[in-house]
Amino acid sequence: MDHLDQLEQQSVFILREAYRHFDRLCMLWSIGKDSTVLLWLARKAFLGHVPFPLVHIDTSYKLPEMIAYRDRLAMEYKLTMIVGQDAASIAAGNTFPATKDLPADDPRKLTRKQCCGLLKSGALKATLHGSGVRKRLDLATGKYEIEPDSEPYTGVIVGARADEEGSRSKERYFSPRDKNNAWDVGDQPPEFWNQFKTDFAPNTHVRIHPLLDWTELNIWEYIKREAIPTVSLYYDQGDGKRYRSLGCGPCQSPIDSTSRNVDDIIAELKSGALKNIAERGGRAQDQEGRGGLEDLRKDGYM
Amino acid sequence: MSVAGPDPKREAAESTHVESRPQMNIVIVGHVDHGKSTLVGRLLADTGSLPQGKLDKVKRECARTGKPFEYAFLLDALEDEQDQGITIDTARCFFKTAARDYIIIDAPGHIEFLKNMISGAARAEAALLMIDAKEGVRENSRRHGWILGMLGIRQVVVCVNKMDLVGYSQAAFDAIEKEYRAFLTGIGAVSPKAFVPIAAITGENLTQRSQAMGWYRGDTVLDMLDGFAKQPPKIALPLRMPVQAIYKFTEHGDDRRVIAGRIETGKVQVGDEVVFSPSNKSATIRSIEGFNAAPRASIEAGWSTGFTLSEEIYVTRGEVMSHKAHAPMVGTRFRANLIWLGRTPMTQGRDYKLKLHTSAIPVRIRKLNKVLDASRLDGELAKDHVGRHDVADVVLETAKPIAFDLSRENDGTGRFVIVDGYDVAGGGIIVESVTDEQDTLRSEARMRDFSWIPGGVTAAERAQRNGHRAALVMFLGKPQVGKHRYARALEKALFDDGKNPYLLDGTNVLLGVDHDLSAEATQDELVRRFGEVAYLILNAGAIVVSTTNAIGMADYGAVQALIGGNPSIAVEVDPTGRSTAACDLRIKGTESEAEVIAKVVTLLKQRQVFSA
Numbered sequence: 001m002d003h004l005d006q007l008e009q010q011s012v013f014i015l016r017e018a019y020r021h022f023d024r025l026c027m028l029w030s031i032g033k034d035s036t037v038l039l040w041l042a043r044k045a046f047l048g049h050v051p052f053p054l055v056h057i058d059t060s061y062k063l064p065e066m067i068a069y070r071d072r073l074a075m076e077y078k079l080t081m082i083v084g085q086d087a088a089s090i091a092a093g094n095t096f097p098a099t100k101d102l103p104a105d106d107p108r109k110l111t112r113k114q115c116c117g118l119l120k121s122g123a124l125k126a127t128l129h130g131s132g133v134r135k136r137l138d139l140a141t142g143k144y145e146i147e148p149d150s151e152p153y154t155g156v157i158v159g160a161r162a163d164e165e166g167s168r169s170k171e172r173y174f175s176p177r178d179k180n181n182a183w184d185v186g187d188q189p190p191e192f193w194n195q196f197k198t199d200f201a202p203n204t205h206v207r208i209h210p211l212l213d214w215t216e217l218n219i220w221e222y223i224k225r226e227a228i229p230t231v232s233l234y235y236d237q238g239d240g241k242r243y244r245s246l247g248c249g250p251c252q253s254p255i256d257s258t259s260r261n262v263d264d265i266i267a268e269l270k271s272g273a274l275k276n277i278a279e280r281g282g283r284a285q286d287q288e289g290r291g292g293l294e295d296l297r298k299d300g301y302m
Numbered sequence: 303m304s305v306a307g308p309d310p311k312r313e314a315a316e317s318t319h320v321e322s323r324p325q326m327n328i329v330i331v332g333h334v335d336h337g338k339s340t341l342v343g344r345l346l347a348d349t350g351s352l353p354q355g356k357l358d359k360v361k362r363e364c365a366r367t368g369k370p371f372e373y374a375f376l377l378d379a380l381e382d383e384q385d386q387g388i389t390i391d392t393a394r395c396f397f398k399t400a401a402r403d404y405i406i407i408d409a410p411g412h413i414e415f416l417k418n419m420i421s422g423a424a425r426a427e428a429a430l431l432m433i434d435a436k437e438g439v440r441e442n443s444r445r446h447g448w449i450l451g452m453l454g455i456r457q458v459v460v461c462v463n464k465m466d467l468v469g470y471s472q473a474a475f476d477a478i479e480k481e482y483r484a485f486l487t488g489i490g491a492v493s494p495k496a497f498v499p500i501a502a503i504t505g506e507n508l509t510q511r512s513q514a515m516g517w518y519r520g521d522t523v524l525d526m527l528d529g530f531a532k533q534p535p536k537i538a539l540p541l542r543m544p545v546q547a548i549y550k551f552t553e554h555g556d557d558r559r560v561i562a563g564r565i566e567t568g569k570v571q572v573g574d575e576v577v578f579s580p581s582n583k584s585a586t587i588r589s590i591e592g593f594n595a596a597p598r599a600s601i602e603a604g605w606s607t608g609f610t611l612s613e614e615i616y617v618t619r620g621e622v623m624s625h626k627a628h629a630p631m632v633g634t635r636f637r638a639n640l641i642w643l644g645r646t647p648m649t650q651g652r653d654y655k656l657k658l659h660t661s662a663i664p665v666r667i668r669k670l671n672k673v674l675d676a677s678r679l680d681g682e683l684a685k686d687h688v689g690r691h692d693v694a695d696v697v698l699e700t701a702k703p704i705a706f707d708l709s710r711e712n713d714g715t716g717r718f719v720i721v722d723g724y725d726v727a728g729g730g731i732i733v734e735s736v737t738d739e740q741d742t743l744r745s746e747a748r749m750r751d752f753s754w755i756p757g758g759v760t761a762a763e764r765a766q767r768n769g770h771r772a773a774l775v776m777f778l779g780k781p782q783v784g785k786h787r788y789a790r791a792l793e794k795a796l797f798d799d800g801k802n803p804y805l806l807d808g809t810n811v812l813l814g815v816d817h818d819l820s821a822e823a824t825q826d827e828l829v830r831r832f833g834e835v836a837y838l839i840l841n842a843g844a845i846v847v848s849t850t851n852a853i854g855m856a857d858y859g860a861v862q863a864l865i866g867g868n869p870s871i872a873v874e875v876d877p878t879g880r881s882t883a884a885c886d887l888r889i890k891g892t893e894s895e896a897e898v899i900a901k902v903v904t905l906l907k908q909r910q911v912f913s914a
Contacts (some may be wrong), residue, residue: 001604002537003322011562012606016546020619047560048593076345076555085900086865172421190417190643192424192729193453195657195719213405213425215396217587226594266320275353 004222009040011210015045015157018208019052019197020116022155026082026128026233028053031066032210032246033080033160034228037074040228041210042157043077053080055127055137055153059089059119060092061097061248069231074137081137082147084127097250112251112285118255119248128153128205154200156261157208163215164279170208172197217269224262236260244279251284317869321554321797321884324532329423332411332432332449340502341432342395342406343373345524348509351397352376373503401528404844409446416691417643426459428853430523431494435474436467439482441677448693450680451491452639452731454713458494458531461523466501470514475499489679490562495530498523500566509903512731535604541568541630542707542715544659545621549608551803560591560608561617563660570625578621579705580632582751586612614762616771616867620661622715626752630705635668635738640652640688640730644722648688653870658718661704665720667738668699688728691731691878697736701884703744703863708732709905733809740863743830747837764843766844768802770912772840772868775902777849777901778858779875784891788875789849791895792902796845801912808850811835829857840868845911855883869909871902 001007018025021161027042027050029035042050056070089095096115099108110118126132130150138145160171172188174196189197200206211219223230233243241254255277257267268274323458330338332842346352356376364371395406407422407583429450433443450458460482468474479497486493498507499518506512509524521529546563550556570576570587577584590601601607642648648667656665673685674693688694709716709731720728744797765771775792777785789805796803815831818821832853839846851860860874872885879890906912 002327004320006604009564009604009606013546016562016606020547026419044593044595045606046551047549047556047558047591049556050556051551051554121434163396188417188421190729191421192719192726193717195726195729197724197726199721199724201724218322221322225318225320227318302439 004218004225006219007214008044008222010213011038011041012045014196014208014210015042017194017196018157018197018210019046019156022206024151024153025155025157026055026153027157028124028159029056029070031056031062031070031231032158032159032248033219033223034161034164036228036230037214037222038157038159038211039077039079040222041075042228050077050079051155053082055082055084055124055156057120057123057127058083058085059123059248060085061095061119061250062245063233065231065233065251066246068117069229071137071142071227075139075142078139079137083135083137084123084132085135085142086119086123086126087133087230088222089122095119100250115251116285122179123267128156141242152205154205155208156205157210159211160209161214161216161219162212171207171212173209173212174198175207175209176200177205177207217266220262220266220269224266230262234265236264244274245283247283247285253284314763323398326402326428326527326532326805327405327407327426328428328430328527328530329407329426329455330430330432331423331442331446333421333434333437333440333446334412335438336432336434336437336443337461337502338373338432340372341430341461341500341508341523343376343461344505344508344885345406346376346395346397347373347592348505349397349399349524351395351738371401374735377658377719397529399524400860402532404527412752416445419446420641420643422451423450423455426455427533428527429455429459430527431458431460432463433460433462433478433482435478435499438478439485443482444485444679445677445691446906447486448489448491449541451486451489452641452729452735454709454717456492457646458492459523459526460494460497461500461502462497464501465499465506465515470499470501470506470512472499472515472517474519483544485679496526497522498526533726535567535602536567536712537602539567539603539712541570541576541624542566542630543570544661544715545572545617545619545623546606546660547619547770548617558591558610559614560610561622562606562608564606565601565603566659567603567712568624569600569602569627575626576623577626577629577752578615578617578623578632578867580703581617581621582748583615583617583621583867584626584754585615586754588612588613598702598754613760616761616765618662620659620704622659627746629752630707630712631735632703632705632744632748633738633741634700634703635697635736636706637671637695637734637736638718638732639695640720640728641693642688642690642728644725645690646722646727647690648694648720648722648728650686655721656698656700656704656718657721657726658704658706659715662721664701665698667696669697671695671697699738700791703740706732706735708734710802743833743860743863746830747866751866761841761843768843770801770845770906771803771910772845773871773906773909774836774840774846774848774861774865774868774870775906776853776858776861776870777847777873777875778853778855778885781851783875783877785851785875786850788873788889788895788898789847792899793847795899796847802844803847804844806836806839806846806848806850808832808848808852809848812852826859826860828852829860831866833861834859837865837868840865847904855881855885858885862873869906870911871905873898873902 051072096110096112099110102109127134129152134147135144164302172191175184236242236258239256242257243254259268332338347357360375361371397404407426409419411778462475462478499515502506507522509522511522543563543565545561549560549562555694572587574587588610590598645766650667653664653666656663672695673688675683716732718724777789779785793803795806813833815835836846862870873887874885875889875891877891886905889898
């Protein structure tokens, strides 16, 4: 058993525990490399099946390639694919991209973080809770239809990794969130060995993190080993740039890199060339003010 | 559509080979201010694991403000940077040596963060325990030493830090080693691999041998770390696989029935006969199931896997799969060492939930042997409860028999947590099994089941034809309270509903099977024979409805021990309304037969004896 095997087996164990303990379980799929590895691990755990819905929050600013890739895999893997969106804010132009050219003192102007708060955290909360519209991919027609099920999800599987960003390193494998989705970083339950918090009060939910021990390098090594399909945005298409972390178009920027495939990325990460650059460095919302992602996460962000 | 990356169908097999670097999780523990942060800062700096320019920047900042530079400042600086989204965080630090990658898991020294210390240490494979040479052994030196032992971390090195403050004195070092070793021996905790005299602040004996302490002949801390053995999966131990779930994804067009779980220890191969405890059911491994993995004929410790069996037996989550010759213990009582973290104390007479491997079951304290103040651990507290942060030696009793091992023999099936309400409030290890009243009968039943010669029709086939599994419904209570009347009515109702029930009247067993027993025959033997007879009829697939005066509520546990994993329901008929015996349904004897039948049928459905 090598190190990747150990990581894989622990993640499979965690996924099976989650499936056992939560009747209302879902997995968040951002279409990025981490949650796609997570989806693959679910197929490992459940022998080729994915017995719970995948939830994607579509801010409408995702690159079209990501959406096409999502639907292709959903059809191929026969996923229960649920998509949520803050359609009202988008329609009203209540977003950072729609207001960024307004004068600085205009009350309608939204910061990047406020925009994340609506289109990501807010839409996620509403979709998980069921108060927001859930759309489901009809595997027969390939079209999205309104999903009648609006029961809240009580277990939410998330692809957060401890090495990715400071606040995520404080997570447990099973991490409770209160009824407002808030995360009490200072008072988390103890986690002895592989006994997780699987009992929870009504109106609360638990976030489950099977990838906590994986590093960015491990993710790419696993993508190579298992030949997991990924979006081309991660690779240099000839202009010497690639995305290291995927978010919304207006708030992300590529890094300088000539990695054209998985092998190149693994070599690049092993060489230490990216050691001094934060993985989410291309995500503009993290850089806005102190607290950054931890503030967003306390409020329910992934 | 532009989707890049490897395509499983096109990629050649050999190109997916990945050589991943070995990694080890270590935890640094010890009393607050004994130098954990300095050690971590120093290790990061000396192994070149800091972001570029970080060290110089902090040094310049110290020079500017006139503060003497300390390596612990590096961690504060990293924490500040975390606000700005930089990757390194003090909760987990990464560094590497030529040998492998390390993750240092943060384990706060402050008592308020004991939950975090345990969560961090529970994931570690090895530990460094810091003791301040000047302050000596303190409260959390002791508490953390005990916890490392309980968590099963066997590779521990004690760093006696701040040797510069005691003039690099060998005598001071020896005194601490002597005191701390004696303490650990006294509480039966893990024996450290070594003690190293260090001065983290100047790096003495961290990555390079100290000139100031020529008397020390051992390795540096970094060499010690590289010398920690990666714990191999425990393949040599007897097979243990706690059943995590039974999967059947028929709605996805898959008719495999897979027994899923992680193999904690040992190995197993296709064709092996395996047994499940506590139900004592046995079967043969037909296949090992996986996804996107090569087919395999055997599998071993460490793998989260799944099996199909040659026979469809009814097993549930919480049972432990093993080979017959080396099965785990089964019982309701064991002695344990535990630590309590709950805000509400753990008290006798209250029900908690025990989570042990994959089983979850109500549990109580049967006996409180002693309670220790976890900060001293050498004197008993006069307490009748286990308070927050206390350590206790207890006998626990579960509501039903479970499979377990002693933690020193097999820690995966020998350690547990206790849930109070919604929260994990304590954790511990099993140190000894304790006999209960049913142990003899339970071993008899196990020997019987392990050697059982099966017929040509399986239990699953019988269940298929009958439309239900076998089950036992016992009507218990004093003579003349209506047991027989209810039992007859239930038998008839089940029969009319197309089921296969059988009324086992205790009198009939007395007249025949017990005919040779003299009047002085022990109650135990009457119960044993009744249980064995019931077991035979259960094996024929029937729902046994029994009524007897010979067997009372007190004997119900004995009967349960004899009928193995078959579901059973105890209905007590008690006109007085004063009984407090544990039963599944209590009635007064004035209820209508239809009402009682409806309640029993609900219970049978809950136990999955039948669904309609």
